[in-house]
Amino acid sequence: MQKIQLILLLVFFTTTSVFSQNIIIKGTITSADNQELIGATVIQKGTTSGTVTDFNGNFEIIVPEKSTLVISYTGFITQEIEVVNQNKLEIVLEEDAQQLEEVNVVGFMGVVGKSRRRTESIQVIPESVQALNSEGIKNAGITDLSAFATLVPNMKFNTSQAVGNNFISVRGIPQLRGGDAPVAFVIDGVTVADPSLLNQELYDLALVEVVKGPQGALYGKNAIGGAINIYTQEPTNTMSNKLKVGYANGNAKTGQFVSSGAIVDDKLYYRFSTQYKDSDGLLKNDYLNEYVDFRKDFNIRGQLKADLTDRLSVSVGYQHFNLEGGAAYYSVNPTGYEVDGVQEPGGALDPNPKEGNNTIVSDVLGQSSMINHNGNMKVNYRADHFNIQSITSFNQVDRKTYGDLDFLPYDDFTQNEVTSSTTFNQEIRIENRNNASKLDWSFGGFFQIVDEPFYQDGLVRDYDTWEQFNVVAADLTNVTQTVALFGFLDYKITNKLTASLGFRFDIDNFEQDDRLNDVKSSRSNNVFQPKASLSYQAKENILLFANYGKGYRTGGFNPAVTNLFNKDFKDELTDNYEFGFKTSAWNERIIINGSAFYTDFTNQQQFILDLTDFYGGIYNYDKSRVIGFEVDTKFRLSKYLDLGFNYGMSDSEIIEGGTTGGENSDVTDNSKYNGNKTPFVPVSNFGVNLSSSFKITKEMRFNGFINLDHTGKTYWHESNLEEHTSDAYNLLNARFSVSYKMFEFEVWGNNIMNQQYYQEFSPGQFVGSPDDVAWRGQPRSFGTAMTVRF
Incomplete structure (x- = not known):
């Protein structure tokens, strides 16, 4: 020491x-x-x-x-x-x-990021980074992470079952239901532990950014696939206000108000923003004759920033949102099997949905909600020699889900789930402030405690008496405590060659109090996450880089033991290697960035729903790997038109599936899947977009953005059976706006071709159910909005 x-x-x-x-x-x-x-x-x-x-x-x-x-x-x-x-x-x-x-057409400019905790052009960051500033966010119509993911190679964001249930995959690493995301999620420099908060509305933003590859050295545990940085607009010294109203099909209404200015000039500033959304939905339950994907969202955010001296500043922020929506509206096959001569919904479901071959017919109108309270305080002191920052935050999430469990028009099973998380973070960071020094450095410490109660029950029919009775499936609390030390160094060996070295040492303690089974479990980890990179500025517009990093996603405890998973699941560990380049040409009118990567997994985590015992749980493969590459390009074709293209490929493979589940005959042998592709990960994706921005008159401007998003073949189970595999599909989105002085009018459309697709598919034969069920993607939507700034 x-x-x-x-x-x-x-x-x-x-x-x-x-x-x-x-x-x-x-x-x-x-x-x-x-x-x-x-x-x-x-x-x-x-x-x-x-x-x-x-x-x-x-x-x-x-x-x-x-x-x-x-x-x-x-x-x-x-x-x-x-x-x-x-x-x-x-x-x-x-x-x-x-x-x-x-x-003299001006090339691309103003693309900056903060992936290494400092502001710099993404063209000089030796990482695979995609970023959009406020103008790019607005022009592309980014309102959530799902929309942003369509612009990022090797990244996919899906939702299912209820508000707050997300499935994000990055470079072949999927998010797990009931587990942690494969990316760190950071809002205004504050680490957000609860992955359900990935599914929140994004508005009044200054930057949205994703950096890929293991980022544990900079962002801590679970950043095994990268990190997502969200920065909201900061309070300003000059007064500005914005009011926006909108309407879309599905009787979707939107209202938004933002105000910022100085309370005391040059000393104390504020920013206030709020948004309300209300939609009846677009997907209908054919049995109940009601829309099931309804959604209502109220969000409010406030910030205060005080420059107490030229060197000392303090800011406080608070966000609250209340999100309500439909739940458990899974599709089944309407022409399944017969019981006593009567045609019943259920059975095999085509993983490539078409009109009429999937339907929602549950007899229960599912409902879910998520309420969030999030507060933080930042204290920043700027010395001549260094900058020291303290970030203290508190975050609480309460979620409820109720709906059908048989997904059929019979009152056989229902599900009810109540879960919450309370997180306290404290981080101290010290950073170098010498812009001219060859050595740049930062180091600090981090403390986090997360408390997560979880309760699950439901009604079950007794087929002997035909009566329903309530069954409690889980009643437990998980507590995780983390203490970490971290550091990062950049050293310019020459004017062209820079070496970087980072580390993070996590001390994690896990406890589970299973009240249902009267069992208390605990475990602890000491994990070292190193990161090293080398970058070479071959020419002014050519950067070459190589990275190595250790990834770590925490293990934990399942609600129970079944033949598909154990009571506990192991930590997921990776060794990651990446080689990349960043180039620009023609006076920065052409930008081509790309990288190739290899990830070696030990104990890769996977999720499965065991409907035989009505539990969902996480298990591990012994060994697996991902090989892939990606490219992200931008072409300024003229003063008025830009072309963007990105492509990503992730070849993920199970090397040794191992065994999991109960004992003796109840053990599931996953080694039979050796050599198969890991599920939930598209084998490829690409996007093509056109954007245009120009002045019609001196005070009138046009903005347009069209994006075609292609999702490749997706395996929904380790078996890789074709009947459980979705083919590739395309989604076309567009947004056009005209602004005049203080006014802006926009029209937009998502999934314009009305492509049917699934965001989740559960094959019945592997989860103890006679039915395949699937979660449908959103159909065509279109709308308009008016904004006034004053």
């Missing part, structure tokens, strides 16, 4: 000794029409020390007193500003008319 402290002290004094009489300059850079310029360059004149504006158009830089800053942005006139007795700047850049001529 003393050696570690000595090393940290040497790093600290090495990086701080270069400073003397420095000042911190903070500022915002906008265009003449008050649009934030994202990725604008701010450099101390005569040096290489500089920074770029973040996704809110803000920047911070430490310079000696009486310095000159050089401000530049493609398509705008460069400015030089002398800093004399100033700590805060509001800079307005004027467009360079000559550069904006048709013959």
Whole structure:
């Protein structure tokens, strides 16, 4: 321990000794029409020390007193500003008319991310990163992670059963029902432990970003496939307001209001946003003659930020949402089998749905809800030599689900589930602030405690007496406590070659109190997650990189033991290797980024529903692997039209399935699936999009975005049987808008071709049920909205 402290002290004094009489300059850079310029360059004149504006158009830089800053942005006139007795700047850049001529089409700019906890262009980050800033989010019509996933290679986001039930897969690693997501989920720098919160509305955002590959060194446990960063818009010093109303088919109504400004100029700022959505639904239960995918969502968010001094700032934030929707509306085959000469729904279901070969006929109208309270406080101190930040957060989620369990028009079985999670996080992070140093570093500590009560019961019919009685399936509480230390170093070996090294050491303790069976279980982990990368700037517009990382997704306890899974499931561990490149050409009018990766799994986790015992649980494969590649490209075809294309392929294979479940004859042997593809993961996906933005007149602008999203073949079970495998399908989405001064009018459409598809498919023969059941994707939807800014 003393050696570690000595090393940290040497790093600290090495990086701080270069400073003397420095000042911190903070500022915002906008265009003449008050649009934030994202990725604008701010450099101390005569040096290489500089920074770029973040996704809110803000920047911070430490310079000696009486310095000159050089401000530049493609398509705008460069400015030089002398800093004399100033700590805060509001800079307005004027467009360079000559550069904006048709013959000098401006390339892509302003694409920044924060995947390594600092703001930088994604073209210099040695990771596979896709990011959209506020304008990109608005133009593409991104309102949730499902919409964003259509723009990301090797990423798929599905939902099923109830609000808060998500299935996200990244690079061949699926999310598990009842388990943790394969990605870290971070909102405004705060780690969100409950994966159900991935299924929330996204609005008033500054950045949405996904970084792939194991990110445990930077984001902690469960970041085995990557991390998703969401940053909301920050409070502003100038007053601004936005009101939006919309309407769509399914009697879907939307209202949104956002307000931001200064309570005390240059000192205390606020941002308030709220949104309400209400939809009757688009999918109908043929037996009840009612729409089942109804949804109502109320969301409110508030932020306060105080600059107490030039060096000390404090911000607090709070979010609450109440989401209600349908549940358990699974499809079955309407022409299944006969009982006593009567045709009954059920039996084999085609995994490629077409009109009439699947239907929703349950006799119970399912309902679900999710309520969230989320608060955080951040304290940030900027010294000459370093930045220290404290993030404290509290998060509570309450979920309820009620619905049919036989999914047929008979009162045989019902399901009821009540679950919640309470999370407390505390993180302390110290970061280098020397922009000119060859060594960049950060380190810190993290504490988290998660308390998760879980209760499940339902009505079951006794076929001897034909009476129904209630059966409690689970009544337990899981508690997880984590203490972690982490650090990350970047060192420029030469002007072109940079080495990075990161680590995280997690100490995890798990406890389960199973009140139903009067059993208490506990276990603990000490896991070291290293990460190393090497990047080479071959040319100004060509970056080559290689990464290695250790991934870790925590194990845990199932509600019970069945012949399909054990009481506990093991930690999932991976070794990950990646080689990638980032290039641009033709004055940044062409961007081509790509990477190839290999992931070696030990104890890969998988979920299965055992309807024989009415339990769902997680089990492990002994060995498995994923090999894949992806490419993400952008082409600026003209001043008015951009073409985007992305493609991802993940070849996931079970190497040694192993055994799982009870004892002796009850054990399930999964080794018979060796060599097969792992389920729930599309073997490939690609997207093609066209976007356009141009001025119709001086004060009127058109924006258009069309995206074709292709999902490849998906295996729903380890057997890889064709009758349990969905073929590829395409979804076409579009959004068009016209803005004039303070007004904007938009029209949009999702799944325009009305493609039928499944987001989840459960083969009955493997889960103890006579029926195959499946969760249908959303049909065609279209709508319009009006926005006014004032």
